[in-house]
Amino acid sequence: MDEVTKRIATFAKKTINLDELQQLLNPFFSSYTDFAEAVREFERHQVLVMIRASGRTIRTPALANRYRINKSAMSGDYHKELQHYRSKLHRAISLDSYYRSDPELWASDLPDLIKVDHYLKNHGFPQEAVPAPERSFELVADEKWIDEKGGRELLEKTGLYARLNILPVSDPLMLAINPRFIHESEQTHLIVENKTTYQGLLPVLKQTRFATLIYGCGKAVIKSIEQFSMQYPVRAAHRFLYFGDLDREGLSIWYSLNQKQAAEPALPFYEACLKKKAAAGKAYQQARSTAIDAFLTHFPKPEAQQIQSALQNGNYYPQEILKTNELQQIGREADWKN
Known part of the structure; x- marks a missing residue:
């Protein structure tokens, strides 16, 4: 799933007017023509479905004034991407939870998953238990990632946390x-x-x-x-x-x-x-x-x-x-x- 599709998938509402769509995708296009061509392509693939009652613009190329976002049409590409990475990443990394989650979560987690994948392929699962900040730095070069930046949640949902021999860091009991x-x-x-x-x-x-x-x-x-x-x-x-x-x-x-x-x-x-x-x-x-x-x-x-x-x-x-x-x-x- 490319970045433009991912951005559309993050829009909270089921419908979107043209001004909202243009603002949402503004970082990706330098001209109206490029933007319009991309939107028409999404129309052809039924990702954006014209709401006929709202009509079209008089500008060329003409776009609908309002669209319904067909997220089910995007899930096919999203699932293909997950399958692609499932075959590439270390076999211990479970991606099952991502099939049920927002594509935006996958997009935000992927860079860290690639770093964890690199660690596992080069070092395997560690035998020695070490504090969370030390393991965090080994995995993603950020000592705060596991405890403060969502790393623990990512490792738990991918089935890795218990296998990485992480000592929790907290105040003594x-x-x-x-x-x-x-x-x-x-x-x-x-x-x-x-x-x-x-x-x-x-x-x-x-x-x-x-x-x-x-x-x-x-x-x-x-x-x-x-x-x-x-x-x-x-x-x-x-x-x-x-x-x-x-x-x-x-x-x-x-x-x-x-x-x-x-x-x-x-x-x-x-x-x-x-x-x-x-x-x-x-x-x-x-x-x-x-x-x-x-x-x-x-x-x-x-x-x-x-x-x-x-x-x-x-x-x-x-x-x-x-x-x-x-x-x-x-x-x-x-x-x-x-």
């Missing part, structure tokens, strides 16, 4: 270790959103069933949880529990974390919060319905309704609603095996 359980084959880890809760539970960690107490630091844990296996290289079946603020933001953090690392709500803590009077405020927070719905499935119906009602009324339950002695008692005495 902040955790405390309970030596009682370090050799257990099944271990439970508690992640808490706020520093106050972390500090409150830390003195009694050895009296709990938790192998580690992890300070989530708000949203930071969504990224830093990637460091867990490197900071705690203990072979075991690891189960994660999460306790955060019972507000829209807290539920959103839990949901994003749960997408990366399964983490069940630490129900005894939340149940204790629900026995308190909800605090007013946080109505300004944006509701993330998918997060709320997923969170509520872990609670019996009465408690789920109580949480839903509080959130709808702009109320919330902060972690700090539980006093230190309450936190510690729950941490020591609750049944954490279920």
